[in-house]
Amino acid sequence: MSEIATPKFVRAPTLRRALEGTPWRRFVILAGFALAWELYARWLDNALLLPTLGATLSALWSAILSGELPSRALTSLRVLITGYALGVAVAAVLTTLAALSRWGNEALGLLTSMFNPLPAIALLPIALLWFGVGTPSLIFVIVHSVLWPVALACYGGFLAVPPTLQMAGRNLGLSGGRFVAEILVPAAFPQILSGLRIGWAFAWRTLIAAELVFGVSARSGGIGWFIYTSRAQLETASVFAGLLTVILIGLLVEGVIFRSLTRITVQRWGQVQP
Amino acid sequence: MNVAPRLTGVVGDAAVPTLLELDHVSISYPTPDGNLTAVEDVSFKIAAGERLVLLGPSGCGKSTLLRAVGGFLKPTAGEIRMDGRRIAAPGPDRMTVFQEFDQLLPWRTVLGNVRYALERGKSLPRREAEAIARRWLERVGLKNFVDAFPHTLSGGMKQRVAIARAFALEPALLLMDEPFAALDALTRRQMQDELLKLCEETGSTALFVTHGIDEAIRVGTRILALTPHPGRLAATFDVPPETRARGSSGFGELERRIQTTVFSTPEIGHV
Ligand SMILES: Nc1ncnc2c1ncn2[C@@H]1O[C@H](COP(=O)(O)OP(=O)(O)O)[C@@H](O)[C@H]1O
Ligand SMILES: [Mg+2]
Numbered sequence: 001m002s003e004i005a006t007p008k009f010v011r012a013p014t015l016r017r018a019l020e021g022t023p024w025r026r027f028v029i030l031a032g033f034a035l036a037w038e039l040y041a042r043w044l045d046n047a048l049l050l051p052t053l054g055a056t057l058s059a060l061w062s063a064i065l066s067g068e069l070p071s072r073a074l075t076s077l078r079v080l081i082t083g084y085a086l087g088v089a090v091a092a093v094l095t096t097l098a099a100l101s102r103w104g105n106e107a108l109g110l111l112t113s114m115f116n117p118l119p120a121i122a123l124l125p126i127a128l129l130w131f132g133v134g135t136p137s138l139i140f141v142i143v144h145s146v147l148w149p150v151a152l153a154c155y156g157g158f159l160a161v162p163p164t165l166q167m168a169g170r171n172l173g174l175s176g177g178r179f180v181a182e183i184l185v186p187a188a189f190p191q192i193l194s195g196l197r198i199g200w201a202f203a204w205r206t207l208i209a210a211e212l213v214f215g216v217s218a219r220s221g222g223i224g225w226f227i228y229t230s231r232a233q234l235e236t237a238s239v240f241a242g243l244l245t246v247i248l249i250g251l252l253v254e255g256v257i258f259r260s261l262t263r264i265t266v267q268r269w270g271q272v273q274p
Numbered sequence: 275m276n277v278a279p280r281l282t283g284v285v286g287d288a289a290v291p292t293l294l295e296l297d298h299v300s301i302s303y304p305t306p307d308g309n310l311t312a313v314e315d316v317s318f319k320i321a322a323g324e325r326l327v328l329l330g331p332s333g334c335g336k337s338t339l340l341r342a343v344g345g346f347l348k349p350t351a352g353e354i355r356m357d358g359r360r361i362a363a364p365g366p367d368r369m370t371v372f373q374e375f376d377q378l379l380p381w382r383t384v385l386g387n388v389r390y391a392l393e394r395g396k397s398l399p400r401r402e403a404e405a406i407a408r409r410w411l412e413r414v415g416l417k418n419f420v421d422a423f424p425h426t427l428s429g430g431m432k433q434r435v436a437i438a439r440a441f442a443l444e445p446a447l448l449l450m451d452e453p454f455a456a457l458d459a460l461t462r463r464q465m466q467d468e469l470l471k472l473c474e475e476t477g478s479t480a481l482f483v484t485h486g487i488d489e490a491i492r493v494g495t496r497i498l499a500l501t502p503h504p505g506r507l508a509a510t511f512d513v514p515p516e517t518r519a520r521g522s523s524g525f526g527e528l529e530r531r532i533q534t535t536v537f538s539t540p541e542i543g544h545v
Contacts, residue, residue, distance in 0.1 A: 003415045003417065003418070004415050004416060004418065004419065004431065005418065006418045162374070162376045164372045164374040164376050164377045165376055165377060165379070167341075167344070167346050167364070167370065167372065167377075168370075168377045168378070168379070170346065170363075170364040171344065171364050171365075171366065171368075171369060171370050171395075172366055172391055172394040172395040173364065173365050173366055173394065173395060174394060175363075182394075183379070186379070186381040187379075187380070187381075189381070265381070269381040269423055269425065270380055270423055270424070270425025270426065271380055271381075271425075
């Protein structure tokens with residue numbers, strides 16, 4: 001067939017290009033919010049109810065320097081990642097079965113409609129009965145909080161894969177697990193990615209809530225426990241410092257991990273607009 | 275030319291073995307209002323080296339038939355045999371080029387798409403698959419686009435990739451479901467000519483589906499016309515090589531003949 005020539009590219013102006021892709025609008029909004037906090041807290045002048053941003057940051061700084069907050073955060077993250085990985089793995093198995101068989105399909109539909117509306121934290125009493133006070137109970141509720149939204153998103157994504165693309169895959173003789181892994185998963189990746197995001201947010205909030213309800217032992221508690229004990233000691237600035245840490249870790253994961261994952265996958269593949 | 279009811283296609287040359295045989299094939303879809311018969315009692319054969327065109331208006335069951343040959347759906351009655359064996363599942367011996375542009379894997383580059391097909395469909399090692407993929411992409415004019423992702427290509431270029439992918443696997447039978455229907459008229463003509471050239475150079479056997487009479491004459495060696503609702507064979511036309519040239523007297527005459535005998539019959543209707 002005849003040769004097709006490559007297209008030519010035109011470059012955008014420099015300033016545009018420098019700002020392009022940076023979240024500069026977000027920084028402006030964030031700065032406005034920080035200013036409002038500081039001013040309102042000063043006007044209120046009640047450190048027990050609302051410490052100033054400055055006091056919160058200095059409490060955060062000293063908690064980081066003392067090593068307490070980092071070790072608390074690490075404890076929380078370790079539990080979180082274990083539970084998250086386990087939840088995603090179980091979701092992967094369930095959705096694969098659902099994609100490959102009618103029984104699996106029905107089972108997944110039934111289980112998700114039963115368990116998805118159930119708040120993970122409501123399972124904590126059961127978890128405590130079964131696993132006792134400790135990390136296994138936390139992991140149990142995190143798995144529950146991750147599993148159903150991720151499974152729902154994956155399966156919804158599988159169902160939305162264009163029939164032509166599926167036929168193109170089966171045309172090559174693909175079937176079973178290979179068809180799921182090499183055709184359905186990448187084709188449904190936009191939905192899977194948003195499922196993973198939602199799952200991450202759910203897991204994070206479930207963990208903090210569970211840690212607040214029972215601090216395990218003071219020695220091994222996570223950020224939730226840090227917030228709880230700070231409140232008990234009426235160190236409100238430290239409570240806010242703990243909350244800030246939760247938010248910062250969340251932002252970091254969203255802004256760095258999920259954003260880069262989106263950029264190198266579905267954006268590059270043209271499955272979502274940048 | 276043979277007129278309906280005709281149940282068996284004619285194999286042009288008795289010495290050439292039959293590759294594909296449809297034996298009283300009916301296909302229906304279950305719908306909320308009961309079963310919808312899309313194809314009824316269709317029989318024909320394709321001999322090796324032939325390019326058979328299924329011609330008919332939209333909705334007459336062409337895609338349904340092609341999908342059954344591809345192994346993507348099962349006939350409700352009758353049997354489809356390839357080399358004497360009943361078709362049970364899709365396979366790379368029947369590579370399909372679909373009409374839709376989303377038949378390429380969006381997460382693989384142009385080269386990646388063709389290479390992956392060779393790795394999976396023919397179990398070739400990566401390097402060998404890549405070499406063959408490059409050769410075919412060059413042949414369809416996409417040498418400069420091997421590293422592009424499909425979403426950056428025009429519709430015609432996407433179809434070129436799909437064509438390269440299908441030819442690269444050297445299938446016993448090429449299946450094409452209106453691959454140019456969604457392209458503009460100029461691109462479509464060019465692609466028809468280039469496809470014809472590729473088919474003639476490789477001696478491929480093909481089953482080609484279209485609703486355009488001119489396209490059927492251009493690419494086919496034999497044309498089966500279908501009537502709609504449900505799809506049945508209406509007539510067959512042989513296309514002699516000298517008729518294939520656009521603007522030749524044979525081309526225009528055959529076009530008119532198909533038009534009057536098939537598409538102007540009231541029971542069949544217009545495209
Ligand atoms: N998946 C399906 N379910 C129900 N009916 C279908 C389905 N696919 C096609 N049909 C119907 O079968 C008939 C033939 O369709 P199709 O084979 O796509 O025709 P063509 O390719 O010739 O346009 C049409 O009436 C169409 O509405
Ligand atoms: Mg069709």
